[in-house]
Amino acid sequence: xxxxxxxxxxxxxxxxxxxxxxxxxxxxxxxxxxxxxxxxxxxxxxxxxxxxxxxxxxxxxxxxxxxxxxxxxxxxxxxxxxxxxxxxxxxxxxxxxxxxxxxxxxxxxxxxxxxxxxxxxxxxxxxxxxxxxxxxxxxxxxxxxxxxxxxxxxxxxxxxxxxxxxxxxxxxxxxxxxxxxxxxxxxxxxxxxxxxxxxxxxxxxxxxxxxxxxxxxxxxxxxxxxxxxxxxxxxxxxxxxxxxxxxxxxxxxxxxxxxxxxxxxxxxxxxxxxxxxxxxxxxxxxxxxxxxxxxxxxxxxxxxxxxxx
Amino acid sequence: xxxxxxxxxxxxxxxxxxxxxxxxxxxxxxxxxxxxxxxxxxxxxxxxxxxxxxxxxxxxxxxxxxxxxxxxxxxxxxxxxxxxxxxxxxxxxxxxxxxxxxxxxxxxxxxxxxxxxxxxxxxxxxxxxxxxxxxxxxxxxxxxxxxxxxxxxxxxxxxxxxxxxxxxxxxxxxxxxxxxxxxxxxxxxxxxxxxxxxxxxxxxxxxxxxxxxxxxxxxxxxxxxxxxxxxxxxxxxxxxxxxxxxxxxxxxxxxxxxxxxxxxxxxxxxxxxxxxxxxxxxxxxxxxxxxxxxxxxxxxxxxxxxxxxxxxxxxxxxxxxxxxxx
Numbered sequence: 027x028x029x030x031x032x033x034x035x036x037x038x039x040x041x042x043x044x045x046x047x048x049x050x051x052x053x054x055x056x057x058x059x060x061x062x063x064x065x066x067x068x069x070x071x072x073x074x075x076x077x078x079x080x081x082x083x084x085x086x087x088x089x090x091x092x093x094x095x096x097x098x099x100x101x102x103x104x105x106x107x108x109x110x111x112x113x114x115x116x117x118x119x120x121x122x123x124x125x126x127x128x129x130x131x132x133x134x135x136x137x138x139x140x141x142x143x144x145x146x147x148x149x150x151x152x153x154x155x156x157x158x159x160x161x162x163x164x165x166x167x168x169x170x171x172x173x174x175x176x177x178x179x180x181x182x183x184x185x186x187x188x189x190x191x192x193x194x195x196x197x198x199x200x201x202x203x204x205x206x207x208x209x210x211x212x213x214x215x216x217x218x219x220x221x222x223x224x225x226x227x228x229x230x231x232x233x234x235x236x237x238x239x240x241x242x243x244x245x246x247x248x249x250x251x252x253x254x255x256x257x258x259x260x261x262x263x264x265x266x267x268x269x270x271x272x273x274x275x276x277x278x279x280x281x282x283x284x285x286x287x288x289x290x291x292x293x294x295x296x297x298x299x300x301x302x303x304x305x306x307x308x309x310x311x312x313x314x315x316x317x318x319x320x321x322x323x324x325x326x327x328x329x330x331x332x333x334x335x
Numbered sequence: 336x337x338x339x340x341x342x343x344x345x346x347x348x349x350x351x352x353x354x355x356x357x358x359x360x361x362x363x364x365x366x367x368x369x370x371x372x373x374x375x376x377x378x379x380x381x382x383x384x385x386x387x388x389x390x391x392x393x394x395x396x397x398x399x400x401x402x403x404x405x406x407x408x409x410x411x412x413x414x415x416x417x418x419x420x421x422x423x424x425x426x427x428x429x430x431x432x433x434x435x436x437x438x439x440x441x442x443x444x445x446x447x448x449x450x451x452x453x454x455x456x457x458x459x460x461x462x463x464x465x466x467x468x469x470x471x472x473x474x475x476x477x478x479x480x481x482x483x484x485x486x487x488x489x490x491x492x493x494x495x496x497x498x499x500x501x502x503x504x505x506x507x508x509x510x511x512x513x514x515x516x517x518x519x520x521x522x523x524x525x526x527x528x529x530x531x532x533x534x535x536x537x538x539x540x541x542x543x544x545x546x547x548x549x550x551x552x553x554x555x556x557x558x559x560x561x562x563x564x565x566x567x568x569x570x571x572x573x574x575x576x577x578x579x580x581x582x583x584x585x586x587x588x589x590x591x592x593x594x595x596x597x598x599x600x601x602x603x604x605x606x607x608x609x610x611x612x613x614x615x616x617x618x619x620x621x622x623x624x625x626x627x628x629x630x631x632x633x634x635x636x637x638x639x640x641x642x643x644x645x646x647x648x649x650x651x652x653x654x655x656x657x658x659x660x661x
Contacts, residue, residue, distance in 0.1 A: 179591040308480035
């Protein structure tokens with residue numbers, strides 16, 4: 027969630043110089059698209075729901091004491107047989123409130139998606155910068171591995187890893203990181219190769235600054251814009267991939283149901299017409315991904331120097 | 336040209352050997368399949384006998400060596416669960432997967448390219464924007480959930496299409512196929528559409544972007560200036576030139592469609608190799624997992640190889656670039 031928080035520059039920390047602050051200019055350009063603002067608003071609501079799930083859910087869906095088998099598979103809007111409380115989105119086979127299940131599921135899906143993206147970003151950034159800065163053999167080895175990996179679809183690699191590692195939050199994060207790092211490495215490398223030729227790097231060299239200082243303080247910040255765009259898109263991909271893997275029964279264990287697992291759980295009741303158990307978690311997943319993609323599309327336009335007016 | 340093809344082939348074989356080792360090493364680490372295979376009441380002697388019979392008691396490297404030499408002869412081990420050669424199991428299921436993948440590709444091409452062309456020729460029109468918005472939705476929709484919604488609407492609510500299975504098949508050149516019977520087509524429709532959705536969105540975007548670039552080129556202006564009909568300008572001059580990137584992407588995406596079929600097959604209980612893989616992972620049927628992955632990796636490497644070589648035939652700049660890089 028930290029990534030999302032960083033990308034909501036609606037309130038710049040200290041707008042000292044009017045119109046000059048890059049944050050303010052960035053926010054103004056971002057706000058030019060109403061659709062993107064809508065996506066951002068949606069994302070803020072979704073993240074808030076995920077963070078606040080334990081306090082805003084009607085029930086704790088994993089506290090067995092709160093579940094009532096009498097209420098199992100109730101359609102949306104039906105009231106509990108014992109407490110009389112309404113189930114807005116119905117209940118699943120164990121009498122669990124779907125709305126609460128979705129709130130908690132979003133929490134797990136977002137944590138898995140964002141954590142794996144941040145770790146993959148860090149690894150890809152380090153390897154991509156190393157490849158660009160050292161060049162030669164280091165570059166060839168890192169980029170060849172990335173190329174081979176990217177020639178196989180992410181889902182296949184993630185499936186194999188999960189088949190080997192088994193289930194669990196840590197394992198799914200490991201496989202999502204493995205799948206994603208190469209995208210960042212490629213992006214950083216190509217950005218760094220362009221930036222390296224520019225005059226400010228030459229100026230830094232002339233000033234005899236140390237290598238780590240040039241890489242970290244001069245090269246790195248200028249490689250970030252394309253990386254931010256890729257990272258935003260990749261969070262959506264990671265969430266989608268995790269959901270698909272959990273749907274196949276290879277992702278998260280049943281004790282930590284993400285959105286994908288909720289959908290999978292409802293699948294067996296679909297043919298008997300009890301659609302709500304998988305339908306509504308799917309809607310939540312779809313809204314999350316659309317929101318992220320809308321924000322990512324606008325970020326791409328704002329951060330792309332070729333489209334600058 | 337020949338040197339390029341040979342060097343590229345060498346690379347492909349190297350990747351294949353590395354992948355086979357990684358796959359074998361990885362799959363070796365999954366729990367002990369003996370637990371599943373012998374009767375839970377079996378005593379230690381019985382278990383040891385079964386372990387030895389399957390060759391699971393030997394060192395891992397030796398198992399890999401045996402595996403490699405057998406693999407070179409087309410023997411990828413016997414399925415622990417079905418007790419038939421794993422490769423035979425995969426090859427039996429592969430035609431269903433390939434049929435599904437090709438059907439999905441055909442749908443994606445038949446709908447995606449015309450829509451992309453329309454959006455690319457009039458990017459700012461109402462239609463163009465609607466098509467683009469639709470393609471964003473197509474990217475965002477989780478494909479397995481779309482599958483569920485399709486079943487919900489067309490099987491449960493409307494009762495038009497069957498929710499699972501392959502339906503009636505007929506033999507075409509000795510291979511059972513569904514698309515030649517009415518019943519088979521009805522079974523094929525939903526899974527193929529489901530699998531096609533993502534590629535369709537991709538093709539719309541790609542065709543649109545290529546078209547927008549192509550219509551600004553001099554040869555298109557010249558063709559228009561010659562007084563050719565718009566139909567001929569678009570059908571011959573634009574289409575021909577945007578086809579190179581599109582054909583390449585279609586070729587490369589074919590492999591990924593086969594991989595994504597794993598999900599679609601699980602939803603629609605389509606009896607293909609992807610469903611077999613998921614079942615085998617759940618049953619720890621190690622030889623089948625290894626055999627599936629090797630077959631898939633081989634298909635991938637073959638597709639990449641063919642696309643690379645074809646591309647260098649179509650576009651000499653690629654070949655020269657590759658030569659200069661070495």
